[in-house]
Amino acid sequence: MKKNNIGYLLREGVRGIFLHGFMSFAAIWVTVACLIIMGTFGLVLFNLNEMIVELEQENEMLVYIDDTYSEAEAKSVGSQINLIANVHSAQFISREEALASFVEEQQDVDLFAGLEASTFRDRFVVTLEDNSKMRQTEQDIRAIEGVADVTAHYEIAEGFQTVQQILNIASFIIIAVLLVVSMLIISNTVKLAMYDRKDEIAIMKMVGATNGFIRWPFVVEGFILGIVASALAFFLEWGLYNLLETQVAAVDSLNLITIVPFIEVVEIVAIGYAVVGFIVGVIGSLLSIRRFLQV
Template identity: 45%
Template sequence: MGDRQIWYHIREGFRSIFTHGLMSIAAVCMTVACLLIMGSFSLIAINANHVLGDLEDDNQFLAYIDDSLTRAQAQALESQIKAVPNVADIHFVTKEEALANFKANQERQDLFDNVESDTLRDRYEIHVVDIQLMQETVDQVKDIDGIAKVQASLEIADGFVMLRNVATALAIILVVMLVLISISIIANTIKLATFTRREEIAIMKMCGATNWFVRWPFLVEGMILGLTGGIIAFFCQWGIYGLIVKAIDQSDLLGIISTLPFSSMSHWILLVFLAAGFVIGAGGSVMAIRKFLKV
């Protein structure tokens, strides 16, 4: 394809956009709306995964030391526990520290003044790297000589994993559905513009124009509309996300829900919106022009 043909296709693509101004605006608006819905669901899924990740980081299990071991022997088990795969971090808690922590969480601390620290055991607080491997990690720590028993909330860990997997699966399904809907919408919008030029396309085909020669101006038109929609959707998403984060910060949910800053995701969101707009525009154009090339 020569330079003259390239510029012809670009010029015709731009001309068609301005010739069918209302249809072009409708295509951009529909693309923006679909990208915003897709982006909003994706951001919800990303933040939900982030919150679940924070909960997973806080999730831990306890390994209690056998009473027959001395304090030095108990602390010597640290290297063996750290050597277990999937162990991220461990913290040794003495009997005295455990009792103090227990009293601190009680409303009537004076009721426990006569409780001796020897009623408790030294223990290790163990954090894991991957919560999905919690059961295997617990079993391996339990097998270490000197560990009397292990306390782990495996049901909670399994619940976190299930929630994360469900959130991810729903996000993927919704994104795929919205992309397909967006392609269909922009295809129908461009098809309306193409319908008004069906006689022109038929004449070009009878004069020997190839399918791609006819198709390229519409592809350029669709790509421009899609990319324009992607850029507009990006800035709209930025503003909407900022308003939602501000509302959360001013509410009582701040201690429960933590949100990621938009700036940490902005370059990826812009890239995805531009790519989605490009695919939606190009895909819609190809679908719209296909019928009219059969002359």
Template identity: 40%
Template sequence: MRSFGYYWKEGFRNIFKHGFMSIAAVVIMIICLLLTGTVTLIAYNIDLSIRTLQQSNQIVVFIDESLTTREAKALGSQFNQIDNIATIQFESRDEALEAYRIQLGEDADILDSYTSENNPLRNSFIFTLTDATQAAQTIEQIEAVEGVANVRADEVVISKLVQVQRVFNVVSLAMVIAMALISVFIIANTVKLAMFARREEISIQKMVGATNWFIRWPFVIEGMVLGLLAGGLAFFAEWGLYAELVHVADGVIPYFRIVPFEELRWLVLSVFLGAGVLFGIGGSVTSIRKFMDV
């Protein structure tokens, strides 16, 4: 217990004793966490928005005129057996005509001659898909149902959205990995500089018989405290930066859904604190090996 108290005391003493290096390490960790966290959050939001756009892309299925409205509506049971369909909405000929009147607004009088008896529109189903990448296969299954006259789907739009999603996922993943590697590299070199400044202190401790872990523990605690401090400060900085990004995105791309930071704050806080501790302890432990005969 006494040794444990000594480790904490020495760990905090080292932080203040080498104040410049401690500040440098914290600042670098904050910058790296901000860069990596911001890229990850942007990637998450864009990926979520693309998925939303994909699922909102509708497929309209027109039913053969020979079927009555009741018979057309009964086809819904067959469509429900298709796995990739997220939602199904039936629109009768009369509902479609009324919706068309509303759409025309002041010009709706041109449809006054059309009634339920001479309605030129068809009964239809409106689908949204669970997985837009399987659109072509799903459309084939829909067309195979007897009674389907025509399928209207913006397959080109769906295909483009899928391509954009795949490309962005690859690019964002590469950016996150690159930022993480840069973070580890910079932090490790910063800690190495701090260890180099203390090499004489470590040598003296080794000469008087101190064990390797007796020497390591204060540095481990120092790295953990600096990591927690950096993670906490980076979290609040990310919160402010994210709020600004949301404000900018709402003006530029208002149709994109930006997840409120309040829904992500506990996850971001835990990740930042965990990453800060991991980088701090990992950098301390790996860097001090150079100055010890282990």
């Protein structure tokens, strides 16, 4: 394509935006609203997923060592536990430490003053790489010589997996619906522009203009609308996210809610908005053009 043609197509695309100023303005801000809803929902799900991962890491397995083993022998079992592929860490807890922890948790400390450490077993607190493999990991740990018993909470691990699956499905459906809505908005805006110029398009077709030559100004128009909307949505999302983060930090004195700083996800969000803006703008334009090219 010649440089003159490229310049013409770009100018026509930009001219179409200003020619239909109100509709372009409305399309941009409605698309911004859809993008912010998509982005906010995506970030909320991302943070929930991070919280679930943290909670999963707290869903630990307790591995009790044979009470005939000395402390040195019990510690040696830990090296075998760490060899299991799905084990992230294995922290040794001695009898004495287990006793001190138990007494500390009781309301009436004096009641357990005479309790001896030999009542407890040496143990390991084991965290896993993947909680979905908890049952198999338990079997592998039980097979190690010196392991007397293993406590594992399968129902908690499976509950976390169920919540993650529901969140993933819900996010896919909602984001897909909002993406379609945004494309239709851009499509209708470009369609109005084409309707106003339908006679001009018909004349261009009759004098031999190709479909591509006619199509590109409207694709440029849709692309610009989508990118401008995505840029505005990105910066508004950044501000809203930081505001929410500040508000949560102010009321959550116990740090029960963990919010990932926006700076850690800024690149992903920026790329996501740019890609969605491009898709919404270009595909929305292409969808609206087809009927008008059939002259």
